[in-house]
Amino acid sequence: MRKHYFFSIFILSLLYGCSYFYKSTSGNAVIAKVGDKLLLRKELASVLPRGITKPDSVNQSKFYIQRWVKQELMLKIAEENLTDDQKDVQHELDEYRTSLIIHRYQQQLINQKLDTVIADSDIHQFFDSHPEKFILDQNIVKAIYIEVPKKEAKADQLKRWMSASDDKSRMELDKFSFQYATKFDYFNELWIDFSQIRSRMPVSFTSPDAILKRNSFIEASDENKYYLAAIKDYRLVGDKAPFEFVKDRITNLILNTRKMEFIEELQKNIYQKGKSSNQFKISD
Secondary structure: OHHHHHHHHHHHHHHHOOHHHHHOOOOOOEEEEEOOEEEEHHHHHHHOOOOOOHHHHHHHHHHHHHHHHHHHHHHHHHHHHOOHHHHOOHHHHHHHHHHHHHHHHHHHHHHHHOOOOOOHHHHHHHHHHOHHHHEOOOOEEEEEEEEEEHHHOOHHHHHHHHHOOOHHHHHHHHHHHHHHOOEEEOHHHOOEEOHHHHOOOOOOOOOHHHHHHHOOEEEEEOOOEEEEEEEEEEEOOOOEOOHHHHHHHHHHHHHHHHHHHHHHHHHHHHHHHHHHOOOOOOOO
16 A cells, blocks of 8 residues: 555646656656556657647647556556456467568558559549449539628628639628628538538428528628628439549549459469478478
């Protein structure tokens, strides 16, 4: 009990004073101790980012020491309460090491030899050949969105600017939004999940599909603000996704397929080489 008391006082003095970190210059100075396990100053220093301020260093040191002490205490209790068989993790460690080394070697070969350039024609072909993979499970839109203080709202003018496609209207809208808008987004002419619009507006959409089908503009207001979304285009749940919306996903699918095929071919070649050079034998 007395040992635990002094241990607690020692840790608390480190955590809340932390002057020890700066007074001691020895890398082998003991920062914390749990049983026979020691946390040295040099170990703590190695996990702290370079160039951080003294207050940040103190805070991160406190956090790391607390986490280290909790982990070592939990490990100590676990080792005291588990059987020798339960504590024997060598098999799992061997398997993890094997998987990790193989993965790193495969990744090295992939980086060196795999063609990662995906042609647009390949992406289009995949898109056209697998329409079932690109059915939308959310409503998506192309939209312009603005929020302005209610007293500054010019609904009709904003709608004219947002529905127009000429440069002058765009410039007027940009100028107005810069002066008055609390939020303004063109979304870079990209397809976005409609929920990104819905979540910004103080209105409940009981039937988003119907709202999108019937309205080019969605507007709302509260005590302080006016909210307006111009819907330039939309696709509904169950529709085929637009090519631009899934282009990056298709690129990743093709790349992952190439990686799997590369690894399968690699394993096949290594097996054949091992067989032809008598590197292994399988008993009948």
